[in-house]
Amino acid sequence: MGQAHKLDCESAAADCRFIIQSENEDEAVELARNHMKEVHGTDYTDDELRSEHLQVV
Numbered sequence: 001m002g003q004a005h006k007l008d009c010e011s012a013a014a015d016c017r018f019i020i021q022s023e024n025e026d027e028a029v030e031l032a033r034n035h036m037k038e039v040h041g042t043d044y045t046d047d048e049l050r051s052e053h054l055q056v057v
């Protein structure tokens with residue numbers, strides 16, 4: 001099994017329970033970016049998501 005890339009949105013937005021987990025980093029980043037924009041109205045760059053929000057598990 002490879003590493004998985006995980007976004008636990010609860011750490012970014014206390015009232016959100018959204019979790020993304022994917023072995024494909026590009027997919028995880030894209031899903032995370034779409035979620036942040038559509039649900040929270042916040043634009044993050046891929047680099048911000050990778051460095052600040054995505055965890056490797």
Ligand SMILES: [Zn+2]
Nearest residue numbers: 009013016018
């Ligand atoms: Zn969220």
